[in-house]
Amino acid sequence: MEVLKGAIALIGYGLAAIGPGVGIGIIAGNAVQAMARQPEAAGMVRTTMFLGIAFTEALALIGFVLFFLA
Amino acid sequence: MEQLILASGECDLTQQTVCAPADVTELFEYRIPVFEILGFPITRTVFLMFLAAAIVAAITFFGLRRKAVVPGRFQAAVEALFGFVRDEVAIGIIGPHGIRYYPYLLAIFLFVLVGNFFEITPFVNFPITSRMALPASLAALTWVIFIAAGIKRQGVRYVADILWPPGVPVFLRPLVGAIEFVSTFLVRPFSLAVRLFANLVAGHVMLTLLLTTGLVSLTTIGEIGALKGAFGIAWWALGLAIFLFEVVVIVLQAYIFTLLSAVYIETSVNPAH
């Protein structure tokens, strides 16, 4: 039972990482596009990008914690 | 390194692919006090925390002691570090008011940076930020500061605007307010702490396991055979690559922790969002 629980937790974390992974990719990609179009706004774009990544990453972090809790 | 060598004694690569302990906690918990001061246990982690504080103090002191108009290399580097946090983070994110939070943000940045760097420091190889105590306490401090800044700046409206957000259709306000409340007061400090913690835990686990496996496979290559030995060396090479990658993670996570602290303070100070 213990082994099964651990395996399910692993799968759960893997699933939880999909969404944030895609999301962070989209954010970073669009940020690169924005920086390429307007290099003078690169500082602002970078900050906003980190913010967006932080919010998106929170989901993966919750998954990480739940993996430990399981 | 000691923990690598200690762990390697229990590792048998004829049975395992990678030297993994039965419980990852083993890699992080060192709660046997070496000695006690007034009943306060000085464990390895506690010692490293004070060591990090001493290193930051030493860098600050020796970097800025001479106050030379034409700075030397070290002074210029320390000045650049300080100036980066002031211009890019404190003033860049929060605005002109940000100079008030500059000491706090700078202290966080330097402390977390040095704490992270313990991950790849030879003979230490243990990031103190991978113990929940440090990220949690710093995140709690940021939490207190941004709530205090919001209440000081906007009064009761700060909390009221979050719970009953203006500019949102009335029937949605309870829902949005609840989400905002959870996101602002619960998820923010939690994710701030866990992000740093998780990154450093993951990095430490990977480095320890891969480098230990490489070391053990090199020392016991006669018993495990050439094939497994080659695998072990591959693990070791991967560990070295991750070692380099961790340098980026270390700096980036310290920066992100500081940046997000500044962003959270900014949302309290400037309500027009």
Add this chain to the structure above:
Amino acid sequence: MAYLYTLAVQILATAEPVPISEGGEGGGGLRLLLPVPEELIAGLIAFGIVFAVVWKFGIPALNETLDARAAAIKADLDAAEQAKQEAESLLDDYRAQLAGAREEAARIVEEAREAAEEVRADILSRAEAEAEAIRGRAREEIAAERERVAAELKQQVADLAIEIAGKLVAESLDVERQRQLVDRYIEELGGVR
């Protein structure tokens, strides 16, 4: 120092993990997530130290350095500005002096030209006068010579005439009267001319 070093080595070598059973079964991961009291306290104290050092020493020291640097740069710029102004005024001075010198040179050249012109005119006039004088003298000499030659010729003509006349008219006439006669004749001749 040596004591501190041994202490550090001793602490770093303490890698004895806590027995897993202590945290309860299966809860190992959760234990990792919960802050440990002594580390929480130590972390806050250590952060307090960092904050105090940065706040009370680092930032004031850095600001002092930056202010000193700004002041030094400002002083340098001011000095440069002053030097530039000085150089400009000096340049104006030199320009004025140069213009004066040029004028002076032109004046001197003009003067020299005038003087040379004067000398030329002088020499020319003097040479002309001298030439005139030489010409006059030559004319006088020529005249005198002609006169002398004329007198001589007159003399010879008279003598010749007397001689011829004496031969022609025979010896009746004495020499003195003949001479007078010839003289009168020649004078008459001269009057006709």
